[in-house]
Amino acid sequence: MLAERNVDVPASEIRKIFNKIIGRTDVFDMTVGIPDFDTPEHIKEAAKKALDDGFTRYTHNAGYIDVREALAQKLKRDNNIEANPETELICTAGGMGALVLANMVIINPREEVIYPDPGFVSHYAHIKLAGGVPVPVQLKKEHRFGFLAEDIESKITSKTKMIVLNSPNNPTGGVISNMELKRIAELCIEKDLYVIADEAYEKFRYVEEDPLFIGSLPGMKERTVSIFSLSKTYAMTGWRIAVATGSSELIGAMTKLQEHIIAMPTSIAQKAAAAAAIGPQDCISEMLQTFRRRRDLITKGLNDIEGVELEPPGGAFYVFPDVSAYGIKSYDLVHKLLNETKVVTVHGTAFGKYGEGFLRLCYAVSTERINEALSRLDGYLPKLLH
Ligand SMILES: Cc1ncc(COP(=O)(O)O)c(C=O)c1O
Numbered sequence: 001m002l003a004e005r006n007v008d009v010p011a012s013e014i015r016k017i018f019n020k021i022i023g024r025t026d027v028f029d030m031t032v033g034i035p036d037f038d039t040p041e042h043i044k045e046a047a048k049k050a051l052d053d054g055f056t057r058y059t060h061n062a063g064y065i066d067v068r069e070a071l072a073q074k075l076k077r078d079n080n081i082e083a084n085p086e087t088e089l090i091c092t093a094g095g096m097g098a099l100v101l102a103n104m105v106i107i108n109p110r111e112e113v114i115y116p117d118p119g120f121v122s123h124y125a126h127i128k129l130a131g132g133v134p135v136p137v138q139l140k141k142e143h144r145f146g147f148l149a150e151d152i153e154s155k156i157t158s159k160t161k162m163i164v165l166n167s168p169n170n171p172t173g174g175v176i177s178n179m180e181l182k183r184i185a186e187l188c189i190e191k192d193l194y195v196i197a198d199e200a201y202e203k204f205r206y207v208e209e210d211p212l213f214i215g216s217l218p219g220m221k222e223r224t225v226s227i228f229s230l231s232k233t234y235a236m237t238g239w240r241i242a243v244a245t246g247s248s249e250l251i252g253a254m255t256k257l258q259e260h261i262i263a264m265p266t267s268i269a270q271k272a273a274a275a276a277a278i279g280p281q282d283c284i285s286e287m288l289q290t291f292r293r294r295r296d297l298i299t300k301g302l303n304d305i306e307g308v309e310l311e312p313p314g315g316a317f318y319v320f321p322d323v324s325a326y327g328i329k330s331y332d333l334v335h336k337l338l339n340e341t342k343v344v345t346v347h348g349t350a351f352g353k354y355g356e357g358f359l360r361l362c363y364a365v366s367t368e369r370i371n372e373a374l375s376r377l378d379g380y381l382p383k384l385l386h
Contacts, residue, residue, distance in 0.1 A: 008128045012121045013350030017334065027342045028373045030361040033170060033317065037235040040283040046275030050268045061259040062251070063091030063270050070274035071243040079202070080216040081226060087248035090255050091241065091273065093265045095200050095229030098244035098254070099126050102225040105253040106194045107132040111161035116147050117352030118320070120170045120198065124352070132161070138354040141322060144311055145174025149183035162194040165214060168201040171351045171360040172320040173313020175205060178212040185217045195224040201316040203233045203284050206292055215245065222247040225254070233284060234276040241269040291317050294363040294370055301374035306382040317364040320348065324357035326384045333359065341376040
């Protein structure tokens, strides 16, 4: 009896695995992408002060103007994006809030949206929610899971309306090179396409190249919604706060829609976001260093296991090893690993059909947990080959 869109929008496969192990203390959970750091103190203090100072009422639907001004400074400083805080910037309830709004204001029913596969599970769901047709483009291991303009181009039809980009990518850690990003921008201009740039892992990059943001390129602002979530960058996953930027037309439409959905993100989280944006940034470099060490540790450890293949990922805090040598569907392998080793991973197909043959492990966990998981995997996986 419920609406068809309930069938069209699948439940997250990651959550299904995660829910199986809730309350179990005997497992080594490498599933959900939650940084194991606490929100930095100065950000928490700003939230406490906001409460004490009475910032507890409805705000503008795009967020407090002083918060938007602070976030505009961050966009200029970190992302080379000029945004008028009055008209070109909106505070949303996490990156997720911005993704839903952006899909809703850009996509008409039956229009096609190109997105990366393997990719973040909700991208598919958001396209479906908007009535669009998701068109997956395979991220290939041989290209280190970068998104290539030529692969995108091969999927463009007269119905294509938008491309979703996510670099560094969840689940693969793949990074789009600057050269490729420029090619994608040219393609979007030539074919008159919109872009959602999901920059959730903007700060977690281990590649040499300086980051380039597609929303900063000439001719892209009017066709791009760039989404910068504070969830991972400042270890604020529970605060539900992000900033999205684009042309005043796009942001105006998103603001109007947000009014009817959640009105605005929590006033206190907004004030915390301003402190995060303009306060000290050393918390990010500390996290990055830690993640880099863990990335190196887990990459080496997994490659040392007979049958596993993995290139060091360029960003984010996930590894996406190739486990196809074991000849077992990745969904079944996840369950075998849970039962036999108590290491909890996610099957690659949770992120799209091209994820078959891979597993995702999140290394935003302690070194001890990584080491224990590695030793358990090493004790079990090679037996599957013999
Ligand atoms: C690629 C990507 N986009 C968006 C999100 C949503 O995060 P949030 O809504 O907390 O900003 C996530 C969370 O894991 C993600 O991995």
